[in-house]
Amino acid sequence: MEAVTFKKLVKGHAYSVTAVDEVVYRGNMTKLVRIRNPWGEVEWTGAWSDDSREWDSVDRSVRARLQNRSEDGEFWMSFSDFLREFTRLEICNLTADALENSQLKKWSSSLYQGEWRRGSTAGGCRNFPATFWLNPQFKIALQHPDAPGQSECSFLVALMQKDRRKKRQEGKDMETIGFALYEVPKEFVGRSGVHLKKEFFLTHASSARSELFINLREVSSRLRLPAGEYIIVPSTFEAHKEGDFVLRVFSEKPADSEELDDEVEAKLPTETQLDESQIDAGFKNLFRQLAGPDMEISVTELQTILNRIISKHKDLKTDGFTKEACRSMINLMDVSWKRLCEK
Known part of the structure; x- marks a missing residue:
């Protein structure tokens, strides 16, 4: 009440x-x-x-x-x-149109959805230098100054927490959030997909940041910076705090922006093909006995073969292969999909 x-x-x-x-x-x-x-x-x-x-x-x-x-x-x-x-007044804008000018301006806008996850992207603020670089990073390219003869560009950054009202019903309060901006180093200007590492943030100061870190649903700041490329790093105040967020960037003049991340690459080892002469003769005889003329085995037959083989190795401390494990192996190796649904 x-x-x-x-x-x-x-x-x-x-x-x-x-x-x-x-x-x-x-x-x-x-x-x-x-x-x-x-x-x-x-x-x-x-x-x-x-x-x-x-x-x-x-x-x-x-x-x-x-x-x-x-x-x-x-x-x-x-x-x-x-x-x-009353103790606080917040100005709410339906759009980011300039408040001090009666002439309507159309601002460019970009919207990104992101998340802070413990152990991967919840790095906390600059007070946590060992993990700050893990936070999501977004690049904005300010290319057009506000007016001829000027060098600075106006833009607005708004960081909003998602689903906090629902989480409040679960007993979770708003996280304390904010953001910082860093000028992109010269060697990375014009490059895409560059996620800045810990060493950069240890040796470079921010160009701008939110006025404060606060436990509100949304934190926003209107900023002016010289034309160039900048990295926006949204974060919770403390490291390892989880949450989902929306980051919006509004600029008076057209500006390019993108989410940055490390390249993810999976290198699979070359699959080794066994020669017929390399297969143990005893194993081949056991396989023929169970597989029959079609040389195909069921889940139960594979379980019998594998458990019979490992029973000879007394040094292995195991209860044997389960039927579910054998079914998974067949599903992985059965290129014809004949046995995929076999019980």
Whole structure:
């Protein structure tokens, strides 16, 4: 049950600021903020609330324009009360369009999904130099300065945790998250798929970073850096903390970006082909006895052969081959798929 103040504000609750205005009150301009409780019903009962006396001193036309007496959770309060009652204000943008310019700008955007996994990609922040380099890495190429004659490019980086509301129901809180940016070393500029190693981060300082690491659903920063290539390293504050995330990058001018990772390569050893003369004569005779004229064996027949052979090796401490193990071997070697479904 959330606690409610005597003026009917719910502690720890998130409210929305829906409007601001100014009214003449007793000969002075008074700044007002309109606030909405998304859950409705419970409303502020202090100064400038729906039934407060302050409205009696406001021009009737202004009062009619601003006042709403419905119980919808929306109310007015003075700006001074707003500063006293609330501790944090977050500005939410539906797009990354420049707030200080009335002319609409279309920003370029990139979105990546990633994860922090213990033992592989959960490296923590720079306080953990031995593992920081393990974090996911993303490259952004800032190629076009904001305006002619300028060298810097504006962009916005937003890091958001995924599924944390669901995990909160499982008793897990938000992780403390943030990010850092590093200029790509000259030898790697223009190259793709380069994952920077521990030695780089031990000897290079970041070019920019999130304002802080904090346990919020999303952390974002608007940045300006000289044109060039940069690595974005999102991380949890502590190492070995797991989670999924979404990384979004918005830039005023077109910018290329990509996820970086080490190349993964599997080199299979050359398969050795046995000559007929290399196969033990006793084994061949046993195989013919069990396989029959078609020279094919079932799961049960293979189990019999293998267990009979290993029974001769007293130094092997084993309970023998199970039927399931033999079925798996046949499935791997049966190129004709004849025995794949044999029980």
